[in-house]
Amino acid sequence: MRDATTDRTDQTTASDPTGPTDAADPTGATDPADLTATQLVARYASGDLSPVEATRAVLARIERIQPKVNAFTRVDADGALRQAEASAERWRRGAPVGLVDGVPVTVKDLLLLRGAPTLRGSRTVRADAAAWDEDAPSVARLREHGAVFVGKTTTPEFGWKGVTDSPLTGVTGNPYDPRRTAGGSSGGSAAAVALGAAPLSLGTDGGGSVRIPASFCGIFGFKPTYGRVPLYPASPFGTLAHVGPMTRDAADAALLMDVISGPDWRDWSQLAPPESHFRAATANGTAGVSGLRVAYSPTLGGTARVRPDVAAAVRRAVELLAELGAGVEEIDPGVSDPVEAFHVLWFSGAARLVQPLAADDRELLDPGLREVCAQGAAFSALDYLAAVDVRMALGQAMGRFHTAYDLLVTPTLPVTAFEAGAEVPEGSGHTRWTGWTPFTYPFNLTQQPAATVPCGVDGDGLPVGVQLVAARHADALVLRAAHALYEAGVAEAVAPPVL
Template sequence: MSELIYLSATEARALFAKRALSPVELLQALIERTEQVEPEVNAFTERLFDEALVAAAQAEARYLGKGPAPRPLEGIPVAAKEKHAIAGRSLTEGSLINKGNVAAENAPVIDRILDAGGIIHARTTTPEFSISAFTHTPMWGVTRNPWNPDYTPGGSSGGSAAALAAGTALLATASDIGGSTRIPAAFTGTVGFKAPYGRIPGTPPLSMDFYRGDGTLARTVDDTILFANVLIGPDPRDHTSLRPRIALPTEYEPAAGMRVALCVRLGDYDVKPDVERNTRAAADALAQAGVVVEEIELPWTRAEVGRATSMHFGAIFGALVQDVVGDQRDLVAPYTAAFLDWAAKAADRGSFLDGLRIETRMQRELAEAMAGFDALLCPTAAIPALPVGDDLIGEFEVDGHRFARFSDATMTTPFNINNRCPVLAVPSGHGDNGVPTGVQIVGHTYDDATVFRLGKELERVRPWAYAENHRPAL
């Protein structure tokens, strides 16, 4: 079983095609693994095993030549973030306020998975309303990092990333409005893709928020490409989704001769030594592969990032959450109440237009800094992990480093401000506490292929696969 649960999706599909493995056999291994580890990890909100086994048997028949040809994700088990609606099933976003809510239709990413033959066998945890970089709620309890249960797998797609790390899913859906795909990828040693705005269709009304987008989590770059190619493309429910549909290449030339800008602090982020060490090791590995790496600085500050995001979230995301919560604040988590208070004060810090002025300046500064380079490389988070179960309201400390808020410990939000840039988050090593760390590969606007070319190169020269000697000790 141990080898099956950590198969990559591309490996599994190849074995299915050769009839060396059955989709039913693979799913049964994941179900057995779930029974072993879920009591500790707590990544799943709902198990859909009975329906999934039926779908796996149908997929097996396709590979045996009985019926239509196999589709791109035929027979691959996929864990879906609970906020990605499935018609007829709960849609609570982890909030007691939404208890009993049932989705009327599938989210676009769910339709894409099912149409491609993917099997949604479980749904995954998030923080309430997906508003935090950790994953725990009054509704679902605490989700733990499989690498070290004293730490969170991140958020808001923490359950999805934890399932991949624990070996209970091969692919998982994610979303990203401030780092919700990339932070969990870094904390769990997985791969997360924040597609450029509009590349993957979303659900209204937040599909109109140019900070956010739905995306992918996987354990390898090839799996991320496979999954992204299924999700990419326009959908009439999301007018921002881009035409024409593109297909990411599955094969890439070696990265030798490419130029990469290394920026360790993105201005004034307080990066822990073990994170910096791993980031520089990733840059050195690319340099040894023939990539030209040059270190640069950016004039950004956490204060101005905080001002821009405060005004943005106050006007859009915070307003939406407040609309749902109404006068039922007694039912929400403490961190949700704190978020609503923070968002409500956004107008005191400036107008939405003031935020746009900061955002456009940061976008120009990034474009100018990246001129002459193919991509930028930087840490995903300033620390290897956040403590599990902590609401992180106000100032907190991690290994002697003090942070005013958890967004000061993560380094993802600048690229939600620069959300036309594709970002591939890949592992960079392990922190001193044993929890994985990660780097972001940031491309020029809508230049998706470049981040995957560099991600493939980095995976080749610094392999991070969940091999038998490199897995959580669950």
């Protein structure tokens, strides 16, 4: 059995003595590791930068930050450099194979990546249990578009909670303060993107698992409409689970969405291909929100206790939307907190996930996961169907709400990053991660597109996120509004972390 120590010591590093480690970009602008995917592609096209140079810079960054934040379960430097060299040759011939040819990418370790074990943060998954010769749909689309896969990122065991620590790989720290959590369950991806360890990452979101860590780490995270990005194998958490981009800004997320929204027959619940490319959503700059009807709900009906510094940063972002021409009204959707229904669906999925495990293997599980699995196993089919009824009613209510409002804006989270290794903030009174994530899981129940945009920092310099939510299928609208906020400088106060 491969344990976390073996996986990390198995990592390889670039060793070409002629290649720079943290070398500046040839244009003199910045280290290639600090460029967005959009910038990288433009510089590849102009000949100012090679995919090999960019990949070396990213690998050097990983080597520096991994001991500090523990964002990776596996790094394949040799494989990444081979892919980068092949990409460089394609660019030299003027024949890139896709939209992200040569762009370094990381993949959350819940998604299949051909040639690498997908251990899912669990000591119960053996590296020799499968051939690992298949890509998840989103990974397959990236491979077809020439992406360079540098590694797999950390997750809590089976992605079950909103922070990232697991019995297999330990704790993932926040890029702004490694003593604090990166959030979860896509915490490794968020930390990697924030620190320049590849500009694009694939995360998964079943109750906020893209948006929570993106908010804590000061990056952009997007949960598309369910089915917009094909998913295989099917999640044990059913139709709560989405695949989404984790990037430095909305423009990169739109680029990544144009890649990973490609169809895949293995997901029978996927949506039809989008009618237009998502990059068009970022074409209008700050004019992208002019005339939009925006509902601002600071507490989502009073169910959330939002810290004053978080509330203030979010309100400033809402005021910026108004300055850009949106019609903003402070109003709640009029829905009640669906946390109990979410627990039934989520905990039942967890119980089904571990059901095949032998008793000895169950003892290897995260103790918190064992607890929610026991709760999930106690629910009946009628309990499950009653939770589905709550979900359907919530979806109807939000559908009605969006006939009057294009966007719903809330805080992404009521708090900023807290102590690493804890499921809930100390002294909060919460027992499970859902207690401090009241703004995220409702929109997994409704399957709506939702994004988090960094909009400020708290008194400790930790990032704050604002959440943008639209009606189902209005993914481009969320990206358009997020891009307008970026163009207007909403994230300027969130300085990139330096470790």
